[in-house]
Amino acid sequence: MGGKLVFGVAIGVAVAACAVAAVVVGRRVERRSKWKRVLRILEELEAACDTPVKRLRQVVDAMAVEMHAGLASEGGSKLKMILTYVDNLPNGSEKGTFYALDLGGTNFRVLRVHLGGQRSLSLKHDVEMQPIPQNLMTGTREDLFDFIASSLKEFVEKANDPDQLAARRRELGFTFSFPVKQTSASSGALIKWTKGFSIENMVGRDAAESLQQAIDRIGLDMRVSVLINDTVGTLAVGHYQDPDTVAAVIIGTGTNACYLERTDAIIKCQGIFTTFGRMAINMEWGNFWSSHLPRTTYDVDLDADSPNPNEQGFEKMISGMYLGDIVRRVILKISQESDVFGPASTLLSMPFKLRTPLMAAMHEDSSLELTEVARILEDILEITDIPLKVRKLVAKICDIVTRRAARLAAAGIVGILKKIGRDGTSGIAGGRSRTNIKLKRTVVAIEGGLYTSYTMFREYLHEALVEILGEEIALHVILKPTDDGSGIGAALLAASYSSYDTVSVDKSL
Template structure:
């Protein structure tokens, strides 16, 4: 071999050595990046842990806050609002009634016809539309004109042969935001939540605004009741099953109401009702306790939201927020590692990842996780390997598991307050034999998150059994109420007439 050939051979060896070294270096780097990502997941999992001991602390805190909110105005972050609902529909109602429901994402209109027997409940013409997003930060006039216009179109479709023609229509306005009631049919908006921002509306009478808009359109419709969506769900639950004492909504936001004894409402001493009880709208989205497992992602989400330092519990458990928590974790991982490829600017867009997509990824049962790949692609993250897709599923699981378990702790907190958790209420303990006398208790549940996200529902129901124990759980029935908020509100109006 000549000198030149030897030099080439030596250079070739050197080049292949350095290529190998670069490849090894890259592998080490990518292993380090993977480790960094796994570390983020581990930290997040740790911060989201909800062992049953911690859940029980949340249960106790919920019951304590409920007491405080009933004791004095402003005594707790839980407003514990009186709804002026003393009687719930019992099945004897008759006639045709309407409901118009303004939720966080959807508005719905429907008509129910009641024949005076529980079995004769005919729900007709349910319309459900997304709320046009520009309305959420428009003016009260624009918002209510739109609702009145939608109501007018609904009625026009009834046609001339409708049996309610020529008769004043009785309407329930189901309103999923906090209201301070002065009667069952009037109340002022306390604040907006769930991304709505029409500040001049705060302090105005909500039913009056709708009635005014209906009158301006010349519609012969009477706003007979202003009903929180949870109270609607409770009404439908009670109509079907009088053991229903609690209702919870898990949709865009989250809230709960329950039947309380009037003598337990210290802040309204002297409140008398013929039934001896009243429905209390807890506005539990604003619940807070140091026992809630909060992460840096929750803190950032809150700080960047339209209502910082507000609705802390809702921001951990409700549909509007779960997607955004998952997005924040993915974005953090994409900042410390290139496992998601070049950082997509879409990942920085708040609320771009919806909770519907989180459930689609979480429940993706295709072998290659094609749903996950498709949703990530929509976020500008293409061609990620299977192990990264699995990691995303894990993030969805951690966030939703925490949400479901905390939701269960909230429900158990209410059961504790009303003495239906097997412990005999907040102050006294009970013997085993007394526990056997536990009353059957139905919890009516509704909302898009609960109805459509199976894993959320399963985690919630599993944790409820864990908290209450097998024995007491036998007496607690969780019942889904599809469209319960709207149907139940119409039933409530019917019960006011009978």
């Protein structure tokens, strides 16, 4: 009897052990199955974001074709190819003190730049920032510009201005970062307000003239000599520092590009005259689109949820405004199909909760345990106790999204070079033959934190540039970081468009 009891207990223990083992094995199988689903999502993302050099060259060709179409007729392309009428870029010989006003959001800046007649990588300048009261953003144009002009006058009166002693009228460059229909280098009508402004009696009016009238009302002896956007300002800074600068790109929160085009290639404005046979063209390249762009379901959803669906497609794939949110959307997808991120975090469903600077910090986390990845996931998204392999997964997602963005930006830049015959080919209609082509030193000025502050983005962009152009051609293309095109660039253009004989013109392309 006792033996039977012992035997029965042994059997029971064995059965229980088997049951426990089955549960353990079952859980392991389930975890492996969930992890396989996670890896499948990652593999699908990587495949959808793939940018082999063949595809990048297709994007290059598409960019060049769209540029050509945008120059041929208004509305002929997703690229607006806006005429700026700026044809006289600063060349380093400018002398004097010049001012700039940078208005592009809820703050504005005023600057004073001192030029000594020689090129310099570091210009002596003074700057002040002033917030715009909320009521002025929805009031009248007179109230807004009177406030700005008063602040400008106070800024001018704080310092000794040598041009005042020389009985020279002060000159100012105005960076107005809103949609404008440019009519000359110093005039342009506002098309619509953005960024929280809604002053009705300003739409359709000349922004530079409105500022000039306010300046005149308060008795400040100053002329608004040029009206630009920030990308043209970046081109001006680049050309001031290096005469071989032919284009400028901003890759920051937003993105845009401009470049120097021959006036005889601007078909939509036949008969236009410029002193030097060229003009800066504001591409508004954020709106570029092509079927060759590697679009994912995350891009489609982001676009559908945005305030401007079906617009700014290129910008939504490469600019700092959106990269962090693409990564958030991928993490959200994984969290919905597995529990590798633990209990569901409601913060993961909040658009733009993960900003691009934080994404970049996770991507560039070089610690063995990826402690920065863990900290950001916990602090920003309230995702805690993440194992190392999941932290590595997040870093990989950041890498995939960033690499695609940087390589597409590189293709955009080469597209500009192709349009103006600086990519080592025969131009827009040519193939990739490089025989008998004289290679010119070609400088592209670049501004924006995504390029200047994000090392991995910058390295991926340079890598793609060499892949697309080839090593021999790439040696002649220099990407040169610049700073403060919207401020210093505007002052430099005020100098190059000065009504006084203190500058010499630059007739080189």
